[in-house]
Structure formats: structure tokens, C-alpha cells
Amino acid sequence: MPAHENVNIPSGNEEEADxxxxxxxxxxxxxxxxxxxxxxxxxxxxxxxxxxxxxQDFLSRHAPSIRALITVGPTPVNADxxxxxxxxxxxxxxxxxxDHINLTDCRRRGIAVTNAGSAYSEDVADYAVALLxxxxxxxxxxxxxxxxxxxxxxxxxxxxxxxxxxRVGIVGLGSIGSEVAKRLVAFGCRIAYNxxxxxxxxxxTYYANVCDLAVNSDVIVVCCAxxxxxxxxINKDVMTALGKGGVIINVGRGAVIDEKExxxxxxxxxxxxAGLDVFEKEPxxxxxxxxxxxxxxxxxxxxxxxxxxxxxxxxxxANLNAFFSNKPLLSPVQYE
Amino acid sequence: MPAHENVNIPSGNEEEADxxxxxxxxxxxxxxxxxxxxxxxxxxxxxxxxxxxxxQDFLSRHAPSIRALITVGPTPVNADxxxxxxxxxxxxxxxxxxDHINLTDCRRRGIAVTNAGSAYSEDVADYAVALLxxxxxxxxxxxxxxxxxxxxxxxxxxxxxxxxxxRVGIVGLGSIGSEVAKRLVAFGCRIAYNxxxxxxxxxxTYYANVCDLAVNSDVIVVCCAxxxxxxxxINKDVMTALGKGGVIINVGRGAVIDEKExxxxxxxxxxxxAGLDVFEKEPxxxxxxxxxxxxxxxxxxxxxxxxxxxxxxxxxxANLNAFFSNKPLLSPVQYE
Numbered sequence: 001m002p003a004h005e006n007v008n009i010p011s012g013n014e015e016e017a018d019x020x021x022x023x024x025x026x027x028x029x030x031x032x033x034x035x036x037x038x039x040x041x042x043x044x045x046x047x048x049x050x051x052x053x054x055x056q057d058f059l060s061r062h063a064p065s066i067r068a069l070i071t072v073g074p075t076p077v078n079a080d081x082x083x084x085x086x087x088x089x090x091x092x093x094x095x096x097x098x099d100h101i102n103l104t105d106c107r108r109r110g111i112a113v114t115n116a117g118s119a120y121s122e123d124v125a126d127y128a129v130a131l132l133x134x135x136x137x138x139x140x141x142x143x144x145x146x147x148x149x150x151x152x153x154x155x156x157x158x159x160x161x162x163x164x165x166x167r168v169g170i171v172g173l174g175s176i177g178s179e180v181a182k183r184l185v186a187f188g189c190r191i192a193y194n195x196x197x198x199x200x201x202x203x204x205t206y207y208a209n210v211c212d213l214a215v216n217s218d219v220i221v222v223c224c225a226x227x228x229x230x231x232x233x234i235n236k237d238v239m240t241a242l243g244k245g246g247v248i249i250n251v252g253r254g255a256v257i258d259e260k261e262x263x264x265x266x267x268x269x270x271x272x273x274a275g276l277d278v279f280e281k282e283p284x285x286x287x288x289x290x291x292x293x294x295x296x297x298x299x300x301x302x303x304x305x306x307x308x309x310x311x312x313x314x315x316x317x318a319n320l321n322a323f324f325s326n327k328p329l330l331s332p333v334q335y336e
Numbered sequence: 337m338p339a340h341e342n343v344n345i346p347s348g349n350e351e352e353a354d355x356x357x358x359x360x361x362x363x364x365x366x367x368x369x370x371x372x373x374x375x376x377x378x379x380x381x382x383x384x385x386x387x388x389x390x391x392q393d394f395l396s397r398h399a400p401s402i403r404a405l406i407t408v409g410p411t412p413v414n415a416d417x418x419x420x421x422x423x424x425x426x427x428x429x430x431x432x433x434x435d436h437i438n439l440t441d442c443r444r445r446g447i448a449v450t451n452a453g454s455a456y457s458e459d460v461a462d463y464a465v466a467l468l469x470x471x472x473x474x475x476x477x478x479x480x481x482x483x484x485x486x487x488x489x490x491x492x493x494x495x496x497x498x499x500x501x502x503r504v505g506i507v508g509l510g511s512i513g514s515e516v517a518k519r520l521v522a523f524g525c526r527i528a529y530n531x532x533x534x535x536x537x538x539x540x541t542y543y544a545n546v547c548d549l550a551v552n553s554d555v556i557v558v559c560c561a562x563x564x565x566x567x568x569x570i571n572k573d574v575m576t577a578l579g580k581g582g583v584i585i586n587v588g589r590g591a592v593i594d595e596k597e598x599x600x601x602x603x604x605x606x607x608x609x610a611g612l613d614v615f616e617k618e619p620x621x622x623x624x625x626x627x628x629x630x631x632x633x634x635x636x637x638x639x640x641x642x643x644x645x646x647x648x649x650x651x652x653x654a655n656l657n658a659f660f661s662n663k664p665l666l667s668p669v670q671y672e
Contacts, residue, residue: 146633151621
């Protein structure tokens with residue numbers, strides 16, 4: 001993610017003259033806001049502001065004026081942080097998933113949480129279809145084959161399969177899942193889904209149980225959020241139900257799948273392939289997968305396009321503007 | 337392509353008792369029919385029948401009974417071959433393109449030619465979209481990045497772009513091109529096309545000139561057949577018109593693009609990327625492309641799925657059955 005500087009505006013007279021609302025940028029050093037919001041907000045970024053102060057002291061000093069924070073990418077928002085920020089009333093997430101934000105604690109403290117809404121949905125859906133096409137048609141394997149000069153010296157890698165007519169089971173038919181379905185219908189796939197509740201407006205077959213979905217699918221596409229309920233929802237029973245030819249795509253969160261089992265099923269050839277943008281312990285990827293031609297690996301990039309960055313900048317700005325003018329938030333996370 | 341044995345049925349009494357029509361399997365040694373047709377036809381395969389006879393002598397000996405041949409993949413059908421087979425009345429191609437068949441000579445000799453019809457169209461369209469998604473979202477680059485253990489040690493490869501909203505220009509809106517358009521509409525792309533004639537039923541913008549199409553496109557997808565008219569139709573003027581950010585996908589034939597120019601434009605960064613399943617001198621691929629992350633390379637595999645093989649087996653069988661029972665051919669190539 002390209003880094004932009006988040007300027008720390010000094011406190012004092014200058015601060016009082018500045019009418020821009022103050023927003024804390026909460027981030028791990030390797031993540032930065034990929035766009036500039038300084039024309040609209042005063043951004044307080046402990047990492048960008050090089051001082052001898054500890055981060056805790058820095059936050060405590062500014063805490064009385066911090067009513068809103070943006071948490072960048074997967075940077076955790078936990079009780080320790082919230083303890084330091086008693087005036088905080090809004091946590092703005094920059095991702096679609098909010099598994100890195102302690103929602104229980106936020107709710108208890110009366111802190112609202114927003115996510116990226118559907119800003120990323122189309123890009124993530126595109127990526128899911130790209131991974132699926134790649135696994136089915138062996139595109140990355142083809143590219144490796146040509147680049148290593150194997151054509152026509154070595155026997156070719158195994159054939160892929162046609163996408164048309166295949167039964168695709170989508171886990172999580174939210175904004176991303178619906179976009180995946182729309183695309184795959186154009187390839188002649190038959191769509192079914194699993195989600196907490198049947199969606200009356202969705203024209204696809206609903207399975208209340210993921211195992212039942214897997215039995216009736218050639219492909220599982222994981223698009224759901226990571227919650228207590230979805231943690232390891234794709235377990236060995238689901239993989240067995242999916243079967244030898246089955247393919248798993250994950251653009252949700254790594255821990256929705258029992259990764260250890262997935263590696264076993266793939267290396268033993270007990271499922272047909274996988275396309276993975278997310279992993280349980282990013283950036284660690286199980287090395288056993290590196291030699292498999294029926295697996296496509298990606299470093300959590302499904303959301304990363306300039307177009308998505310612009311869309312999420314708009315969502316974040318709209319949420320902050322709504323908050324500071326006491327209007328309804330654009331994409332509040334609903335507490336369960 | 338997996339090889340199946342094509343049995344050479346010996347001549348003599350056994351041949352006379354056999355009611356199956358005789359069909360010559362014409363193929364280069366590295367290509368074989370990827371399915372079995374022996375229940376329906378007596379297949380005469382000079383390569384599979386190991387004799388001391390020269391291929392010419394073998395063909396001359398069988399020539400009086402050879403009325404139909406299947407040419408496998410890109411195996412050329414030229415005047416030399418036709419000279420050896422005076423009884424030949426049908427050339428059955430197993431590919432969609434027929435640039436390897438001398439149509440002028442066939443017409444002059446009263447030999448009908450059939451191709452694979454639309455048997456491959458969906459698979460080739462899927463492959464075109466897969467290559468496009470890969471170039472736009474850098475899937476193969478992502479996979480390389482993870483497999484080489486670069487995540488998170490190295491700075492990431494450049495961002496890709498969102499597919500939605502992009503203007504895609506399809507060169508050749510036949511059976512394959514139409515399937516490509518249908519898929520890309522679901523991704524929110526805006527479709528235009530170039531072909532010999534405007535298609536009244538197509539709801540897309542028509543450009544009579546490829547340069548005009550390129551000026552108005554972010555992506556060019558080559559889906560047309562290789563003919564005298566389309567040879568090097570994607571030349572440097574078209575690439576200049578497409579511009580720095582433009583992407584070229586080719587699932588047609590290598591020589592539709594001026595490959596030498598394409599390599600120049602890609603290495604100089606004067607177009608944005610390419611996804612290539614076909615090349616001018618297969619299996620040779622320009623080595624300059626091997627180091628580019630914005631290029632996806634594939635060894636002419638767009639048609640290769642078990643589902644396509646089954647579909648083309650049906651088309652070939654239908655054409656041969658029609659021929660031997662004097663009925664209209666299923667997918668005759670129209671002479672210009």
C-alpha cells in the first residue's frame with residue numbers, strides 16, 4: 001500500500017484556529033492511508049510524528065480531543081487502546097471486515113463503528129472470479145510454464161476445467177457475494193449460497209448449512225465476514241462434502257477456513273484446488289502450498305486498486321463528516 | 337494434449353466387413369485426437385501405424401479410399417497433401433481457426449472444410465476474461481510474489497486496476513467475441529467492437545476501423561480469425577492509439593498482432609500490459625516478455641478443457657456423419 005504522509009498538526013494557537021475536525025490515524029507501521037484527507041481533517045498520526053514520547057504518552061496527551069479515529073487496514077482496535085481514549089465516540093474502519101475491531105468493547109463504551117461499506121465489493125468480487133478462473137484454467141501455472149521455457153520441452157501441466165455449468169456455492173451473500181454471483185451467472189455457473197438468513201430477493205438456492213452447500217457445489221467461494229460464528233466454518237467436514245474435484249476460493253478472511261486442514265486436503269489431493277487471497281496468519285503462507293499447480297496464492301490484495309482507494313476515501317470522509325455534524329453514519333456496523 | 341491411440345485398421349477382408357466409414361487422421365507427431373472415435377469411424381493414422389513405408393507411400397496406397405480427413409490442431413493441410421489424396425472431399429478441422437488449411441486450394445478441388453464451430457467459444461471466452469483479469473489485477477504476479485517468499489519482505493509489485501467502467505474493444509465479434517462481451521458486461525465494462533461488418537443484433541458500439549476502436553478503448557481483446565485481412569491488424573498505429581495504459585489480450589492467433597512491435601511497446605512501457613495465449617511462432621515466445629509483471633503468458637491453452645474436447649468430438653462426429661450420409665454439414669467454413 002503506497003504511503004502518504006499524515007501530518008501531525010501541532011497543538012496550541014494554530015490548533016484553535018484550525019476548524020478541521022481532529023481525527024486520529026491508528027495504524028501499524030507497515031500500513032498507511034493510501035490517500036490524502038488533510039484538506040478536510042486534521043490527522044493525528046503517532047507514527048508519522050517523530051517524537052521521543054512513547055505512543056501511550058502521545059495518545060494520553062491528545063486523548064481529550066480525540067473523538068474519532070480511522071483504523072488503517074487490519075490495525076487492531078482493542079480494549080487497551082480504547083482505555084487510553086475516553087473521549088472516543090467513533091471508530092472508522094478502512095476495510096470491509098471488522099474482525100480486528102473489538103465490537104463488544106466498542107458497544108459497551110458507546111462507540112460507533114463504521115466499515116468500508118460496499119466500497120471494495122466490486123474489486124473483491126472481480127478478484128474472487130479471477131482466482132476462480134485461474135484455478136479452473138490454470139492461468140498462473142500456464143504463465144510459470146512459459147516463463148521457465150518449458151513450452152514445448154516439458155510435458156504440459158494438467159488440463160483445467162470449463163467454468164460453465166459448474167455449481168458455485170457462495171458463503172456469505174452480502175455485497176461482495178452478490179457481485180460474485182452476478183459475474184458467475186454470465187459464465188453459465190449455477191449459484192447457491194449459505195448465509196445467516198435466506199435472502200428473499202436473491203434468485204439462488206439457499207442452504208442453511210455449509211456442509212449441505214458443499215455437497216451440492218463444485219466450488220465454494222468464501223465472501224463472508226470473520227465472526228465467532230464463521231471462524232473455521234470451512235472445516236474438514238465441509239471439505240469432505242465438497243470432494244475431490246472441488247475448489248475453494250477465499251477472499252473473506254483466512255480464519256474462516258481451517259487452514260491446517262485445507263493444506264492437508266490439498267496436499268493429499270482430497271479437494272481439487274484453491275485460490276487464496278487471505279490466510280490465517282498473514283503474511284505467513286503455508287509453504288506446502290508453494291509447489292502445487294492447482295493452487296493460486298495472493299498476498300491479501302483483492303481490495304487494492306486505485307479505484308477502490310478513491311471509493312473508500314469517499315466512504316471514510318462521508319462517515320467522519322456525518323459524525324462531526326451529528327448526522328446518521330453512512331456505513332455503521334450493526335452490532336449483533 | 338493427452339494422446340489416445342488411433343488404431344490403423346488393416347486392409348483386406350476385415351476392412352470390407354467393417355461398415356465404419358474410413359477417416360484419415362492427419363496430424364503432427366506432437367498432436368493427437370484427445371478423444372476416441374473408433375466406435376463410429378475407421379481411423380487411418382499414418383503416425384500411429386508403425387511401418388517402414390514412407391508417409392507419402394502410405395497415403396498413396398490408401399488414397400483411393402480416403403474421402404475425408406480430420407486435421408488435428410494446427411496440422412497444416414496444404415497442396416502437397418491434397419495432391420496425394422485425389423478422392424478427398426472433406427477436411428474436418430478440430431480448431432475454430434482454419435488458417436492452417438489452404439482454403440483456396442480446397443475450394444478449387446471441390447473439397448469442403450469444416451471447423452470446430454462454436455464448440456470452444458465459451459472456454460476461449462472464459463480464458464480471455466481470465467487473462468484480462470490477471471493482467472488488470474496482477475494475479476500471476478501475486479502468485480509469483482507469494483511463492484518466492486517475498487511477502488512481506490519485498491516491496492509489493494505495482495497495483496492493478498479495477499475492471500468495472502473500463503472500455504473494452506473486441507476485435508472480431510463472432511461466437512467467441514460475443515461470449516467475451518457477455519461476460520465483461522457483468523463486470524461493468526463498456527463494450528465496443530470491430531469486425532468486417534456491423535452486427536445489427538449486437539448492442540455494442542461498432543468501429544469500422546481498429547485504430548478508432550483502440551483510441552476509444554482501455555483494452556483490446558483479439559478474438560478474430562487469422563486471415564489475409566487480419567494479419568498484423570494490431571500494428572504499431574493501433575498500439576499508439578491504445579496508449580500507455582492500454583491492455584491487449586489475444587486468444588485469436590499470434591499473427592493478428594505484429595508481435596515484434598508488441599514486444600517493443602511493452603518493454604518501452606508504451607502500452608500498459610498484455611495477456612497472450614497465442615504467438616506468431618509457437619512454441620517460441622519472445623524472451624523479452626519473461627521479466628515483465630504486467631504480461632501474462634500462456635501456451636495456446638484457451639481451448640483445452642475436457643468439456644471442450646467432448647464438444648468438439650460431437651461437432652467432428654456430426655460433420656463426418658453428415659458427410660457420409662450426404663446431409664448438410666454442421667459447421668462448414670464459408671469460403672470468402
